[in-house]
Amino acid sequence: MSQLSSKPESILFVCLGNICRSPTAHGVLESMLMGAGLQNRIVVDSAGTGAYHVGNKPDSRMMKASLQRGFDLSHLRARAVHQSDFERFSLILAMDLENYHDLKEVCPKEYQDKIKMFLTYASNNSVVSVPDPYYGGEDGFEEVLDLVEDACSGILKTFL
Numbered sequence: 001m002s003q004l005s006s007k008p009e010s011i012l013f014v015c016l017g018n019i020c021r022s023p024t025a026h027g028v029l030e031s032m033l034m035g036a037g038l039q040n041r042i043v044v045d046s047a048g049t050g051a052y053h054v055g056n057k058p059d060s061r062m063m064k065a066s067l068q069r070g071f072d073l074s075h076l077r078a079r080a081v082h083q084s085d086f087e088r089f090s091l092i093l094a095m096d097l098e099n100y101h102d103l104k105e106v107c108p109k110e111y112q113d114k115i116k117m118f119l120t121y122a123s124n125n126s127v128v129s130v131p132d133p134y135y136g137g138e139d140g141f142e143e144v145l146d147l148v149e150d151a152c153s154g155i156l157k158t159f160l
């Protein structure tokens with residue numbers, strides 16, 4: 001069985017600040033699991049490789065764009081990745097290559113295989129990373145949502 005078709009019980013999404021990309025994936029997958037009645041089967045969480053925004057709500061621009069597509073992120077609060085996450089979660093999905101390498105650097109050897117790129121679940125294999133929208137315009141937040149909705153649908157399919 002391939003890694004992608006295996007069924008993890010817990011998923012951690014990771015970006016840099018945990019206020020734009022990973023909380024969006026967190027909220028979107030939670031919502032999709034709820035829609036499919038699978039919310040009690042899979043634990044979803046998100047965290048940042050950096051600690052600059054710990055305790056904060058998702059970025060207001062990201063929350064607004066998400067809400068326009070029906071995804072409420074207002075209950076989420078940023079936190080940093082913790083060493084215990086590598087043991088706790090069965091799948092750890094990096095939003096970009098920098099997040100991926102940062103995770104690989106601090107992850108214990110026995111858990112290295114849990115770390116994957118989030119967009120391996122996307123329908124379009126040509127995009128590797130979800131671009132960081134923090135310093136850009138509104139389009140960047142829409143692009144994050146396009147990629148996140150697509151890849152989260154791919155993740156959901158592994159549970160159906």
Ligand code: 4NP
Nearest residue numbers: 015016017018019020021134
């Ligand atoms: P995220 O976006 O990693 O998708 O949450 C960012 C948020 C904040 C910063 C960078 C990226 N920052 O530099 O503060």
